[in-house]
Amino acid sequence: MKRQRTxxxxxxxxxxxxxxxxxxxxxxxxxxxxxxxxRAGISRATLQKIEKGDMSCAVGLVFEVATxxxxxxxxxxxxxxxxxxxxxxxxxxxxxQRIRTRQDAxxxxx
Numbered sequence: 001m002k003r004q005r006t007x008x009x010x011x012x013x014x015x016x017x018x019x020x021x022x023x024x025x026x027x028x029x030x031x032x033x034x035x036x037x038x039r040a041g042i043s044r045a046t047l048q049k050i051e052k053g054d055m056s057c058a059v060g061l062v063f064e065v066a067t068x069x070x071x072x073x074x075x076x077x078x079x080x081x082x083x084x085x086x087x088x089x090x091x092x093x094x095x096x097q098r099i100r101t102r103q104d105a106x107x108x109x110x
C-alpha cells in the first residue's frame with residue numbers, strides 16, 4: 001500500500017494560494033481551462049489539480065503554468081533569476097559537499 005505524503009500547513013496553503021493566483025490569471029486573460037492546458041502541454045485534469053493546489057503536481061508544471069499567466073514566482077529584484085541562482089551556487093560551493101549524520105560518542109563507562 002502506498003503511504004500518503006504529509007505536508008506542513010504552510011506548504012499546503014502556499015500551493016492553494018499559487019493555484020488561486022493561476023486561476024485568477026487565467027480568467028483575467030479570458031482563457032478557458034482547455035486553452036491554458038493546451039498552451040502548457042498538460043491535460044485539463046492536471047490544470048484543475050494545479051488550480052486546486054494539489055501537492056502531487058510536478059513543480060515544473062506548476063511553474064510553467066504560472067509563467068504562462070504572468071504570475072511572478074519570486075519577488076521582483078534588481079537581479080535576474082539567473083544571477084540569483086549564480087549567487088546561491090557560489091554559497092553552496094563554500095559548504096561541504098557531503099553532509100554526514102552525526103555519530104554521538106558511545107558512553108561505555110560503567
